[in-house]
Amino acid sequence: MIDVILLEDEPVLRSELGEFLEQVGYAPQCVASLAEWERHFDARRHRLAVIDIGLPDGSGLALIQRLRQGGQQVGIVVFSAHNTSADRVGGLVTGADHYLGKGCDLDELEAVLAALARRLGLQRREARWRLELGAGRLLPPGAPPVPLSPQDVRVLRCLMRAAGESVSRSQVVQALGGDVLDYDQRRLDTQMRRLRRNVHAASGQELPVRTLPGNGYCFYEAAAVAE
Missing domain, CATH: 3.40.50.2300 (Response regulator)
Known part of the structure; x- marks a missing residue:
């Protein structure tokens, strides 16, 4: 960036x-x-x-x-x-x-x-974020690994497998194992705020997830998901 x-x-x-x-x-x-x-x-x-x-x-x-x-x-x-x-x-x-x-x-x-x-000839640095499912951790580029809760892993797996694309709130809720019709959307908002805060606190980097008003989220950096 x-x-x-x-x-x-x-x-x-x-x-x-x-x-x-x-x-x-x-x-x-x-x-x-x-x-x-x-x-x-x-x-x-x-x-x-x-x-x-x-x-x-x-x-x-x-x-x-x-x-x-x-x-x-x-x-x-x-x-x-x-x-x-x-x-x-x-x-x-x-x-x-x-x-x-x-x-x-x-x-x-x-x-x-x-x-x-x-x-000015400025190039956006391609940051490659890596999610390790087995270890339950996120590896930001050039920063220490961030340990994740099982819920965080599910959210990031959903977003990072579709890096650069729009992911609806319903898709994220389903990734969390929730019922879209009954799920309290405030829980998802709280989940995303906590995830952003934890990543920043542990790595000093901002989680590259863009909120798309009325639609969902987008993980906008290069990403890899490893089993």
């Missing part, structure tokens, strides 16, 4: 954007202020950035100007509520590659980031 650093001070929007970026296959680093940016930005890793303009401790435009003056080649997308023609021109003149208003469709943000990644 390509690393993206997101600078957005509004907590709900920051969370939503971070989740969206993860769902479309990026590895987001979310920060809320210029001070947090200074602590977390790594030019060797963060080749794409999404930056808000109005921040609690300064200006996003000043940050962009500083990055460009320092010779940073990071691809920059401004994502701001300030979206007049003058705002957009000012952002682009300062050094942003693209300028999007916060009311835009997030699919446009995805398309802009993809175009920037192509222009």
Whole structure:
């Protein structure tokens, strides 16, 4: 996955954007202020950035100007509520590659980031996740094995055998041995949250499972399932 650093001070929007970026296959680093940016930005890793303009401790435009003056080649997308023609021109003149208003469709943000990644020659690293059924564990790429409960194994077997494809909630319920008509969908939501949390806690990596609204889930990285 390509690393993206997101600078957005509004907590709900920051969370939503971070989740969206993860769902479309990026590895987001979310920060809320210029001070947090200074602590977390790594030019060797963060080749794409999404930056808000109005921040609690300064200006996003000043940050962009500083990055460009320092010779940073990071691809920059401004994502701001300030979206007049003058705002957009000012952002682009300062050094942003693209300028999007916060009311835009997030699919446009995805398309802009993809175009920037192509222009900068960034390649998505193919992460090969391996599920070992017999051992009951998940092997994330470059991270320690994650022990799994029997329920976790059933869920991941269902998703990883169809990696890259949509898997309906009904299919996951059936994989868990439940009756689709009687199954409490809240149990599935709890199961998925717990699985994501356990994988992150054990490996430091986000589980590459995208939630498809009203449909189901997709394991979006390369995967292998071993008996």
